[in-house]
Amino acid sequence: MDEKGERPPKKFKVQSRHRNLWRQFLDSEGVLLIDYLPKGTTMNGQYYANLLAQAREAVVQKRRGKLLRGVLFLQDNASVHTARVSRQALKDTGFSEIDHPPYSPDLAPNDYFLFxxxxxxxxGRxxxxxxxxxxxxxxxxxxKEKEYILGGLKALYTRYEKCISLEGDYIEK
Known part of the structure; x- marks a missing residue:
């Protein structure tokens, strides 16, 4: 209240009406799986572990023989990815994880390419x-054609090379 006994005007924060969180799993041939987090659900280690199992099944169904040849898997160091249950689930998939330096959006295809x-x-829609x-x-x-996704993954290879040559410094473009 101010001196006159009146309440100060309320301040409103502008925010979007809806926010949707999704995860997608892709390879050089395209999107394997998109999962939309249900409203009211929290992304945690167990939820992510279940997604990893679904991603493995998507590879089995959509990319016959790829598991036998080996799957390289890239994810950032978010806490949901490093949770014990997530780490075990990743081992269970048989995927080989590619190291991802912490806080490196320049090496995350979602950040520099897809989104x-x-x-x-x-x-505007x-x-x-x-x-x-x-x-x-x-x-x-x-x-999107296969070349679109493949181009984004090739850019990842180039970005990793730059990161190594710059000894881990941030890459702008």
Whole structure:
């Protein structure tokens, strides 16, 4: 209250109406799995461990023989990825993990490649519900050619080489 006994005006924080969290698993041939976190659910180690099992099953179903040849797996060092249950689940998949330096968005394809392009393509669109948003996201991935995803992964290889030559310093472009 101020001196006159009046309440100060309320301040409102502007935020988006909906926020959706999803994880996608992809390889050089395209998207293997997209999982949308259900509203009211927290992404934790157990949830992520279940996703890893689903990702393994997607590889088995969509990329016959790839597990036998070996799967290299890249993820950042988020706490959900380093949780004990997640680490065990990753071992259970049989995937070989690629080391990812902490706090390195320049080495995360989602950050430098997928999401930036997805944002550009969906900019200005409004979705009436979550299903419409999911359909828009998935259609963006569906119409991408194999070369699009492969180009992003090749950029990852180039970025890793730069990171090594710069001894871990941040890469702008």
């Amino acid at each position: 930036s392009n997805l944002k550009k393509e969906l900019r 409004r979705f009436v519900d979550d299903n419409q948003m999911k359909m828009a996201v998935e259609s963006q991935f569906d119409y």
